Amino acid sequence: MEFTVNQVAAMLGGEVNGNGNQKINMLGKIQDAKEGQIAFLSNPKYEQYIYTTLATAVIVKRDFVARKEISATLILVDDPYISFTRLLEEYHKLVSFQKSGVEQPSFMGENSTIGNGYYRGAFSYIGNNVKIGEQVKIYPHAYVGDNVVIGDHCIIHSGVKIYADTKIGNHCVIHSGTVIGSDGFGFAPQSDGSYKTIPQLGTVIIEDHVAIGANTVIDCATLFGDATVVRQGVKLDNLIQIAHNVEIGKNTVIAAQAGISGSTKIGENCMIAGQVGISGHIVIANHTGIGAQAGISKSIKEEGKKLMGSPAYDFSEYYKAYAVFKKLPDIFHRLRAVEDKAKKSENTSLSVD
Amino acid sequence: MEFTVNQVAAMLGGEVNGNGNQKINMLGKIQDAKEGQIAFLSNPKYEQYIYTTLATAVIVKRDFVARKEISATLILVDDPYISFTRLLEEYHKLVSFQKSGVEQPSFMGENSTIGNGYYRGAFSYIGNNVKIGEQVKIYPHAYVGDNVVIGDHCIIHSGVKIYADTKIGNHCVIHSGTVIGSDGFGFAPQSDGSYKTIPQLGTVIIEDHVAIGANTVIDCATLFGDATVVRQGVKLDNLIQIAHNVEIGKNTVIAAQAGISGSTKIGENCMIAGQVGISGHIVIANHTGIGAQAGISKSIKEEGKKLMGSPAYDFSEYYKAYAVFKKLPDIFHRLRAVEDKAKKSENTSLSVD
Amino acid sequence: MEFTVNQVAAMLGGEVNGNGNQKINMLGKIQDAKEGQIAFLSNPKYEQYIYTTLATAVIVKRDFVARKEISATLILVDDPYISFTRLLEEYHKLVSFQKSGVEQPSFMGENSTIGNGYYRGAFSYIGNNVKIGEQVKIYPHAYVGDNVVIGDHCIIHSGVKIYADTKIGNHCVIHSGTVIGSDGFGFAPQSDGSYKTIPQLGTVIIEDHVAIGANTVIDCATLFGDATVVRQGVKLDNLIQIAHNVEIGKNTVIAAQAGISGSTKIGENCMIAGQVGISGHIVIANHTGIGAQAGISKSIKEEGKKLMGSPAYDFSEYYKAYAVFKKLPDIFHRLRAVEDKAKKSENTSLSVD
Structure with missing residues (x-):
């Protein structure tokens, strides 16, 4: 590079x-x-440094006028900040995708294929009948089970575990330790108090441009032919729980340690903060915003709501109630005072009568 | 198959x-x-499909009478739904246990044994003096430390990490990324503000028919000869924290992202919902139910209680109080109004006197 | 041994x-x-056992006087409990650091070095240009990315994933499944509702004497040259989320399943309980104590505060308010009663007028 x-x-x-x-x-x-x-030089506050920098090149605005000698070569552009950001992105892409070829030992089962520009790290495992697209980087200790399909331009970081039959789209990044396709949590109570395992036979589908953080878990669906689905453009942070048969709508963003229970459908463009818990078998409308640590127990039908609390309701109503909650000891005290007065006044009234 | x-x-x-x-x-x-x-055909609503299905065979009720020609072969049973469920379970068992033999490279230390019908995936690691029973499937990247004992018919999924000296019973399934036997979180404060590590020398015991989800952690006990214990039939979901010296009673079910602090004993047949937190050194009675995100800070001595809130108390009491919590801004307003009236009335009374 | x-x-x-x-x-x-x-024999209550124990040796107090014959050899010390604890620590250190040499297959890239007394478990992966100090134990399936630096006397347990460019000090222990250096969660919203990835180009710095539990995640910083920093003596439990650009002060202790959002600075010697959530871009003063499940949304400027609730505030104030919260249904009832009385008294007053 x-x-x-x-x-x-x-x-x-x-x-x-x-x-x-x-x-x-x-x-x-x-x-x-x-x-x-x-x-780059964008903020005039930093102009002093351009005269002393050891950088080989500096990106500056086209109309930049030097007041002293500059040893660096200049690149003149319309917006240095945007240009530098673009450079950062290109650099990041280059660094992320720079690994290539195969390190040994690594494992690839029968009837599996991987497209051009691949990286297969040492100790990476690809099962049987796996189809992997072009420019896919499979880091060391990643596990890709039988029959998995992965699109183009994906990065599967070290130690990611993808169970058999999972489908992953294009331009996805999955960080270390994340597990995709583990059994849903389904157990049928028996008369003796024990539980019988309900077979989990579905799969997981991850669409294009999905980013998944580290140590997150996405369970497979329960029934044959069903899938837990993560739609296009979804961004999931670290340590998130996505239970069986959940569907997460396009461009929804979920922060770390949130948990979505089984069969719940999250709409598009929702923002779900950290440590939020969402009950099973409910539906969350598009553009819903859910505050940190909130607990959602019922479907949210109206779009664009902001929620807080456990169980959660309207964000600003929650904060108003919580402000009064803090005064509860005083309120209780005042209630007793007013009760006493009322009693006294009642007695007075009685004596008046 | x-x-x-x-x-x-x-x-x-x-x-x-x-x-x-x-x-x-x-x-x-x-x-x-x-x-x-x-x-299978159980619900009459679906009868139409039996005349057009491409299925090779359909399971139907013994008294089923076709109203048109059917190309599929029929299997007549007493209860098609139950029969199909049984088939599902058999199929699931077959699929789960179908892997066998050893893939290379894999590692097995000295004096270790594994029974018939095993699968040892590529890059699986089995340490020294390990004893593994029959029909045990050790998936790729699983780590089984020295002196570990595993019973019969267990599945250890890809990337599970089992520390030295752990004991696991029969018919257990452990999903990817779960860690068993890591050090308990024990540190003694020193006079200079730093902490000294308290050696964690105990082990973990997992009894029969235990299912553990993905990326869950079970720490080892602190003292020699002690163990963190997960009793028979317990079902643990994903991303759960089980601290050192915890004991989880028979057939208790714990949902994702719950955490149990050190030395706490959970009774039998409890149901603990997602993101629940339970303090250390307490005892939870049998058949306790704990609602999502609840925080348990004290022992629960009476069996069969349902709890909610943080700190948690009676479930329905909590919901009644929470319903009033939502009205707090209005209540505060009304309290001030009644205070004003009381003051006025007091003044009136005074003027009356 | x-x-x-x-x-x-x-x-x-x-x-x-x-x-x-x-x-x-x-x-x-x-x-x-x-x-x-x-x-060892410290508590007189256990004296009876010294006469029957099969132990080869027993540590006793210097002034211990046997009342019967003892078959074990005695070691006389000033404080048997402290001596035994010291023995435990020595034993633990021996056990922890007993593995040595290299198991095959394992991977070590170009220009990487590891000091004396190392252990490199089978399937461990060390990338290019890695520098590892003396007495460092790299367990099976651990992943150490390119350019990582690790000091002396560290234990990297099975399946730990350390991304490229991370720096780790001396005497650190990192438990299985923990991920260090994964991308921070940064996405810029676009006009079409989708999100663009903000490149995460910083690193992680872990100082000396840091202990990290299992399945915890520490993200890298966003900008070049910046780092997420975990200061000397910090102890992190399992399943913790540390977001990009966070700094955790010296000797701070964080319990399981807590989460710290991006760019937040935690002071020294703080104690953060389980399942706590801390917002991004805030500062927490030294010696702050945060109760389980609390949510911190604002900077804590005063040192030594104890906090509870979500959003959190003073610990004892929270508990006082929560005690009244439980009485809310009764309070609401009483408020209505006093309102009725006030109304009645008002009417009475009116009739008096």
Whole structure:
């Protein structure tokens, strides 16, 4: 991963002022960048650093006028911040997808295929009849069970466990320790107090552009032919529980340690905060916002609501009630005082009568 | 896994009506089953599909009378739903236990034994002096530490980590990413504000017929000779925390993301909902039910209680109080109004006097 | 690991009374110790057992006077309990660090080094340019990404996943399934309702003497050069979420299933109980205590506060309010009664007027 200043400028549609043949291999901050790095200047507050930076190149605004000599090569663009962000993204993509080839020992079962540009880390396991698309990176200790299908441009980080028959779309990233397709939690009570396992025979479907954090769990559906479904663009954080037969709507975002119980359907573009718990067999409307640690026990039918509390209800109503909750000892005291007065006044009235 | 219709009928004690030599390799729903599949008809609402289904065989009630021609072979039984459920269970067992033999590379230390019908997946690790019973399936990337004992008919899924000296009974299933026997969280405060590690030298005992979900953690006991114990028939969901020296009674069921603190004893046949937290060093009576997100801070001595809230108390009392909580802003308003009236009335009384 | 009684006595500064050449290979409790084990007698209540114990040696107080014959060899010390604890710690250290050498297959990339006394378990993975100190134990299925630095005397348990560029100090223990350095949860909303990934390019720094439980997750920082930081002496339990750019102060202790949101700074010597949730971008003062399941939404500026509730505030104020919360149905009833009286008295007053 080494580019010339000219190559970077071409990518950003920028103009080079200085030696464009110099090599860049890293991004840095203008105040502490080193040789071989590229930085940017957007906020005028940082202008002082452009005259002393060791960076090989600095991205500046097209109308930037230097007040002193600058040793770095300049790349002139319309918006240095946006250009740098784009560079960051490209860099991130390059770093994320840089691993390639196969490390040994690794395991690949019968009738399994993987497209071009793959990485199969040491100790990665791919079962039988697995179909994996192009530019997919399977890190060390990842487990991909039999009959799994994975699309293109996915990253399966170290130690991810994907049970048999799971389907994963394109452009998905799954972080370490996450488990997809484990048995749903289904047990039928028996007359002697014990429980009998209800076979969990469904699968999990993860659509395109889904990101899943570390140590999250997504259980498979109960019945044959059914699936727990995570729709396109969903972003799941770490340590989340998604139970069997759940469906999570397009572009919904769920923060760490939240849990969704079985058969619940979450709408599109919802925002679910950390440690939220959602009961089973309910439906959450699109654009619902749920505050941290809230507990949702009933379906939310109206779109765009914001909820808080356990059980949760309207966010601002909850906060108003909670503000009074804090005063409860005082309220109780005042209630008794007013009761005493009422009793006294009653007695007075009685004596008046 | 291919059976003839006759074989399936024999297993179910059913009577065959049609060609019993046809092959079945999959279960399906009557409305979308394909050739080679077996479906069932129980609910009369679905009768229409039996005349068009592509299923090779359909399980029907003994007294079923066809109103049109049916191409599928019929298996006549007393209760089609129960028969199909039994088939599901058999199928599930077959699928779950179908892996066998050893994939390479895998690791097995000195003096370790494993019974007949085993599966040892690639990259599975079995330490020294391990004793594993018959029909045990150790999936890829599972880790079984030194001196561990595992009974018969267990499934240890991919990436399960079992620390040294753990004991696991028969018919247990442990899902991916679960950790058993990690150090209990014990640290002694020192005068300089730092903490000293209290050695965790006990073990974990898991009895028979225990099911454990994915990414759950069960810590070992603190003292030599002591154990964290999970009794027979317990069912644990995903992402659960079981701290050191906890004991979980027979047939207790715990839902995802619940946490039990150190040295607490949970009784038999309890039902603990998701995200519940239970304090350390307490005792929970048999048949206790604990609602989602509840926090239990004191021992529950009476059996059969249902609890809610944090700290938790009687379930229906909690809901009554919570219903009033929602009205707190209004209550506060009304309290002030009645205070005003009382003051006014007091003044009036005073003026009366 | 076998010592003579004389060796143990020398280590404890104790005096031997009996055959000091006998071999000891295990610690035990005086009431059920077996041959080859060493026990202790501190509480006089247990004195009876010293006359019947099968232990090879028993640690007793220097002034202990036997009332009957004792077959065990005695080690006389100032404080038997403290001596035994020291023995436990030594034993634990020996057991923890006893594994050594390399098991095959294991993987070590280019330009990586590991110091003396190492253990590299089968299927452990060490990437490129990794620097690992002395006496470090890397258990099976552990993953150490490129450019990671690990100090001396660390234990990385089975299945731990350490992403590239992470830095870990000396004397750290990390339990199975824990993930360090996964991407922070950062997504920028787009006009079409979808989200764009914000590249997470920072790292994680873990200082010395940090203990981390099982299946915990620590995300990397967002920006280049930034780090999520866990300071010296911090103890983290199982299943904890530490988001990007968080900093956890020296000697702070966090119990299981707690979650800290992005960019929050936790002070030194805080005690955070189980299932606590802490919002992002806030600061928690030193010596703060946070009760189980509490939710912290604002910075805590004053040191030494104890908090409870969600949102949390003063611990004892919360409990006082919660005590009144339980009475809310009764309070509501009484409020209505006093309203009725007030109305009646008002009417009376009116009629008086």
